[in-house]
Amino acid sequence: MREIFRQEMQQLGDDLLKQGREAARSMERATQSLKDANIALAEQVIDADKRIDALERNLDEMGISVLARQAPVAADLRTVVSVLRISSTLERMGDLARHVAYVARGRYPERVNSGPIYDLLVEMAEHATVVGQRVAQLLDTHDLSLAEMIEEEDNVLDALHHKSFSLILDESLDLSRQEIIDAVLLARYMERFGDHGVSIARRITFLVTGHIAERDETIREIAEAAEEQR
Amino acid sequence: MREIFRQEMQQLGDDLLKQGREAARSMERATQSLKDANIALAEQVIDADKRIDALERNLDEMGISVLARQAPVAADLRTVVSVLRISSTLERMGDLARHVAYVARGRYPERVNSGPIYDLLVEMAEHATVVGQRVAQLLDTHDLSLAEMIEEEDNVLDALHHKSFSLILDESLDLSRQEIIDAVLLARYMERFGDHGVSIARRITFLVTGHIAERDETIREIAEAAEEQR
Numbered sequence: 001m002r003e004i005f006r007q008e009m010q011q012l013g014d015d016l017l018k019q020g021r022e023a024a025r026s027m028e029r030a031t032q033s034l035k036d037a038n039i040a041l042a043e044q045v046i047d048a049d050k051r052i053d054a055l056e057r058n059l060d061e062m063g064i065s066v067l068a069r070q071a072p073v074a075a076d077l078r079t080v081v082s083v084l085r086i087s088s089t090l091e092r093m094g095d096l097a098r099h100v101a102y103v104a105r106g107r108y109p110e111r112v113n114s115g116p117i118y119d120l121l122v123e124m125a126e127h128a129t130v131v132g133q134r135v136a137q138l139l140d141t142h143d144l145s146l147a148e149m150i151e152e153e154d155n156v157l158d159a160l161h162h163k164s165f166s167l168i169l170d171e172s173l174d175l176s177r178q179e180i181i182d183a184v185l186l187a188r189y190m191e192r193f194g195d196h197g198v199s200i201a202r203r204i205t206f207l208v209t210g211h212i213a214e215r216d217e218t219i220r221e222i223a224e225a226a227e228e229q230r
Numbered sequence: 231m232r233e234i235f236r237q238e239m240q241q242l243g244d245d246l247l248k249q250g251r252e253a254a255r256s257m258e259r260a261t262q263s264l265k266d267a268n269i270a271l272a273e274q275v276i277d278a279d280k281r282i283d284a285l286e287r288n289l290d291e292m293g294i295s296v297l298a299r300q301a302p303v304a305a306d307l308r309t310v311v312s313v314l315r316i317s318s319t320l321e322r323m324g325d326l327a328r329h330v331a332y333v334a335r336g337r338y339p340e341r342v343n344s345g346p347i348y349d350l351l352v353e354m355a356e357h358a359t360v361v362g363q364r365v366a367q368l369l370d371t372h373d374l375s376l377a378e379m380i381e382e383e384d385n386v387l388d389a390l391h392h393k394s395f396s397l398i399l400d401e402s403l404d405l406s407r408q409e410i411i412d413a414v415l416l417a418r419y420m421e422r423f424g425d426h427g428v429s430i431a432r433r434i435t436f437l438v439t440g441h442i443a444e445r446d447e448t449i450r451e452i453a454e455a456a457e458e459q460r
Contacts, residue, residue, distance in 0.1 A: 071301035169407050177399050184414040
């Protein structure tokens with residue numbers, strides 16, 4: 001029973017990582033499709049979203065099945081619940097990458113925007129790509145320095161999002177209404193992508209440090225039990 | 231033990247309903263703050279969001295505690311997991327109402343936008359308000375005709391969202407860049423609010439019809455057992 005349980009927990013982790021890598025790759029490709037007006041890449045992002053959604057549904061069923069049959073407690077329970085939540089956040093990140101790809105596809109064969117706003121949007125897309133990559137690495141390694149990096153990238157995204165409004169409001173820049181719509185939406189998608197990355201970073205941090213707290217609690221209990229026996 | 235379990239399940243349902251009512255009221259008030267450039271209402275929405283977030287955190291802890299101590303199975307397990315998910319969706323709906331309120335507050339003492347776009351945004355806000363109200367009623371009654379109404383309202387929101395782009399692109403309408411930014415964001419917030427309402431409607435529908443399926447399964451098993459005894 002325990003052996004099966006361990007295998008199932010491993011499978012949940014592996015599938016979540018797979019979903020994280022798909023979401024990261026989608027934002028990478030969406031960014032490239034914006035930069036090169038590359039419609040083939042945009043289509044790949046749109047297709048990949050179906051796989052990301054399917055992975056969420058699988059993780060959902062597997063997670064609930066583990067809860068029902070194994071009734072995990074303490075750290076294992078928190079892990080299963082976190083997997084369900086992180087998976088649903090990754091599904092949203094996939095959606096956002098798809099929205100970016102839709103904009104790129106909608107303007108093809110032109111590039112989305114030009115001038116300083118184009119530069120800003122590409123910069124945001126590149127930071128969002130880094131968020132996606134760091135999230136995938138964090139799911140793989142649980143190295144909490146990655147969680148800090150994600151928070152930093154998100155701060156940069158927030159600042160750039162703020163700057164996007166100043167640029168759009170700068171009447172010295174010649175912008176069509178379509179360019180304004182695209183810039184407002186793309187900047188919002190990237191900013192949300194960063195927020196979702198932070199939400200995953202915080203969940204993993206809580207899981208890892210929660211584990212540490214539980215281990216410390218066990219050590220304390222053992223020490224107290226030893227104390228009583230003297 | 232069973233008695234405590236029933237009480238805890240009841241408490242989860244009650245708190246979720248409370249959170250749903252708060253989210254519905256927030257969108258109502260956000261809509262009013264847009265219509266009247268009412269900054270006091272906008273501030274109320276911003277404050278209420280903290281309560282909605284706190285309700286989510288409580289539901290989270292209570293839900294995980296029930297999973298750990300009671301290890302529910304079948305329909306009860308699905309209910310607890312659904313409560314956690316619906317609560318996190320309601321939290322997002324509260325955020326979106328807050329974003330609407332921010333825009334209203336940012337333009338005070340002016341109204342956000344004017345002319346046909348103002349009319350469209352108010353129309354969207356009113357449909358979003360209905361979505362919020364139907365969601366709260368659905369959480370209360372589990373009457374699935376409400377779920378259908380939510381889907382219909384969301385279709386209307388999607389159509390209006392689509393129309394918002396045509397209006398913004400209509401160069402015969404005189405629009406400042408700030409007005410374009412506000413219109414793009416507000417229409418997006420309302421459209422997302424509708425999506426979240428649909429997500430809750432589908433979860434409840436699945437829970438209710440899942441229960442029916444399980445009840446039918448039990449009836450079938452009883453019938454078969456009776457058959458065998460003949």
